[in-house]
Amino acid sequence: MGKSYPEVTIVGAGIIGLYTAYVLTELEKIPGSQICVVAKYLPGDQSAGGYTSPWAGGNWSCISPNDDATLFYDRFTYEHLAHLQKDLLDYFGEKDSEWLGLGRRPSREFWDWIPDKRKIDSLRMYLEEFNILSKEELQQIQPTAPKFGISFKTWNFNCPVFLQNFCGFLKGKHHIKFVKQELTHLSQATSYVNTEAIGGDKHLIFNCTGLGAHDLGAVMDHKVYPTRGQVVVIKAPHINENCLRWGKDYATYIIPRPGKNKELVLGGFLQVDNYNAQDTSQSETDDILRRTLTLLPKIGKNAEDLEIMRVAAGLRPSRYGGPRIEKETKSDDSSLIVIHNYGASGYGYQGGMGMSYRAVMLGLSNEKKSKL
Ligand SMILES: Cc1cc2nc3c(=O)[nH]c(=O)nc-3n(C[C@H](O)[C@H](O)[C@H](O)COP(=O)(O)OP(=O)(O)OC[C@H]3O[C@@H](n4cnc5c(N)ncnc54)[C@H](O)[C@@H]3O)c2cc1C
Structure with missing residues (x-):
C-alpha cells in the first residue's frame, strides 16, 4: 500500500x-495535490489594511526580539532562504534572483544601545560576512554616533513580485490549489480541499490569517493588533546596500528591492494599534526623508531632488506575547487538526519559514484539543 498523506487547507x-505550503511540500514531502490555500487576498491582490505581505520592505534584519523562539525562527529562515531561492530559480529556469525578487545585498545595522548579548551571540553563529563595526566606523554615523553596529550579508525581497513568483512555483511545480474566498468562521476551511487530493486519515488546517485572526470566527484573538508603518519608495539605482538604525523611539531603515525598477524603500514607523493604512501623512514622509538621508547621505543631498515613486502604509500583524504557533484538535473528531500560525509582526519574511516549520512539525505530530 502507498503512503497515506493528510488533506491540508491553509487559510x-x-x-x-x-512558507507553510513550501515547508509541507519541499521539506516534508507532502504532495501539493493534497493542499488547498484559501484566502480573501491572493498574491497579485492589494489591500491597504487586509493584506500586509505586499507592503513589506522587505529584508532580513535585527528588528525582531531576543527570545529563544524568535532566534530560532530567524536563523531557520536565514539558513533556508538559499534553498528556497534555488528551488524557485531551478523551477523557472533561465531567470535570475533580481527577476525572482529574492536577492542578496550587504547590510549595516546600528543601535542606540548595546543589544542583548544572546542576540549578538546567536547572529554571529550563522550570519554570512558578520562583522562588529569599529568605534571609528560608528563615529562616522550622523547625527550622533550609535552605541553598536554590525555588518553582514542579508536577504532582500521585492515583496509583491516575490509573492507572485512563490505562488506560481507552488501552483506550477506542486499543483497546490489556490481559492480566493473570505471565511467568517474557521470551520468553513474544511470545505476548501484540493480536488486532486486522495482522502487522508487527517485534515490539517493551518490558520495563517495575520491580522485577520482578530475577527475570524473560532479564533477571535484580541491579542492581535496592527503596528502601522509608513514608507517612502524612491528610485535609486545607485544604492545597493541596506542600512538600518534602531532607537528607543524610532526605527530608520533603508532597504533596496531587487528588480529592474531599482526601488529603494525608506522607513519608517512602528505605530502600535493604528489601523489607518488608507492615509499617508506628509509630516511622516518629511521625517522619514530627514532620518534616512542623515543615516545614508549618499542617497542624495536634498529630499527635493529624489524621485519619489510612491508613499504607502501597511499594517504589521503584531500580537501580545509574540506569534501564535499552536495546535488544537477537535474534541469529538481527532482527525481534524488546527494549527495556528500568525502574529509575525514586522518579521514575517525573515522569520516566517522558521515559524512555519514549527507549525508543520506540530501538525504532523500527535497531541491536543480544539474548540472548533
Ligand atoms: C511597512 C512594513 C515594512 C515591513 N518590512 C518587513 C521586512 O523588511 N522584513 C520582514 O520580515 N517583514 C517586514 N514586514 C512585516 C511583514 O510584512 C509581515 O510580517 C508579513 O507580511 C505577515 O504575513 P502574514 O502572511 O502573516 O499576513 P498577510 O500578508 O496579511 O496575509 C494574511 C492572509 O490571510 C488572509 N485572510 C485574513 N483573514 C481572512 C479570512 N477571514 N478569510 C480568508 N482569508 C483571510 C488574507 O487575505 C491574506 O491572504 C513589514 C511590514 C510593513 C507593514
Missing part, C-alpha cells in the same frame, strides 16, 4: 501561508 496567502 491565508501572505508570506506565512506560502
Whole structure:
C-alpha cells in the first residue's frame, strides 16, 4: 500500500501561508495535490489594511526580539532562504534572483544601545560576512554616533513580485490549489480541499490569517493588533546596500528591492494599534526623508531632488506575547487538526519559514484539543 498523506487547507496567502505550503511540500514531502490555500487576498491582490505581505520592505534584519523562539525562527529562515531561492530559480529556469525578487545585498545595522548579548551571540553563529563595526566606523554615523553596529550579508525581497513568483512555483511545480474566498468562521476551511487530493486519515488546517485572526470566527484573538508603518519608495539605482538604525523611539531603515525598477524603500514607523493604512501623512514622509538621508547621505543631498515613486502604509500583524504557533484538535473528531500560525509582526519574511516549520512539525505530530 502507498503512503497515506493528510488533506491540508491553509487559510491565508501572505508570506506565512506560502512558507507553510513550501515547508509541507519541499521539506516534508507532502504532495501539493493534497493542499488547498484559501484566502480573501491572493498574491497579485492589494489591500491597504487586509493584506500586509505586499507592503513589506522587505529584508532580513535585527528588528525582531531576543527570545529563544524568535532566534530560532530567524536563523531557520536565514539558513533556508538559499534553498528556497534555488528551488524557485531551478523551477523557472533561465531567470535570475533580481527577476525572482529574492536577492542578496550587504547590510549595516546600528543601535542606540548595546543589544542583548544572546542576540549578538546567536547572529554571529550563522550570519554570512558578520562583522562588529569599529568605534571609528560608528563615529562616522550622523547625527550622533550609535552605541553598536554590525555588518553582514542579508536577504532582500521585492515583496509583491516575490509573492507572485512563490505562488506560481507552488501552483506550477506542486499543483497546490489556490481559492480566493473570505471565511467568517474557521470551520468553513474544511470545505476548501484540493480536488486532486486522495482522502487522508487527517485534515490539517493551518490558520495563517495575520491580522485577520482578530475577527475570524473560532479564533477571535484580541491579542492581535496592527503596528502601522509608513514608507517612502524612491528610485535609486545607485544604492545597493541596506542600512538600518534602531532607537528607543524610532526605527530608520533603508532597504533596496531587487528588480529592474531599482526601488529603494525608506522607513519608517512602528505605530502600535493604528489601523489607518488608507492615509499617508506628509509630516511622516518629511521625517522619514530627514532620518534616512542623515543615516545614508549618499542617497542624495536634498529630499527635493529624489524621485519619489510612491508613499504607502501597511499594517504589521503584531500580537501580545509574540506569534501564535499552536495546535488544537477537535474534541469529538481527532482527525481534524488546527494549527495556528500568525502574529509575525514586522518579521514575517525573515522569520516566517522558521515559524512555519514549527507549525508543520506540530501538525504532523500527535497531541491536543480544539474548540472548533
Ligand atoms: C511597512 C512594513 C515594512 C515591513 N518590512 C518587513 C521586512 O523588511 N522584513 C520582514 O520580515 N517583514 C517586514 N514586514 C512585516 C511583514 O510584512 C509581515 O510580517 C508579513 O507580511 C505577515 O504575513 P502574514 O502572511 O502573516 O499576513 P498577510 O500578508 O496579511 O496575509 C494574511 C492572509 O490571510 C488572509 N485572510 C485574513 N483573514 C481572512 C479570512 N477571514 N478569510 C480568508 N482569508 C483571510 C488574507 O487575505 C491574506 O491572504 C513589514 C511590514 C510593513 C507593514
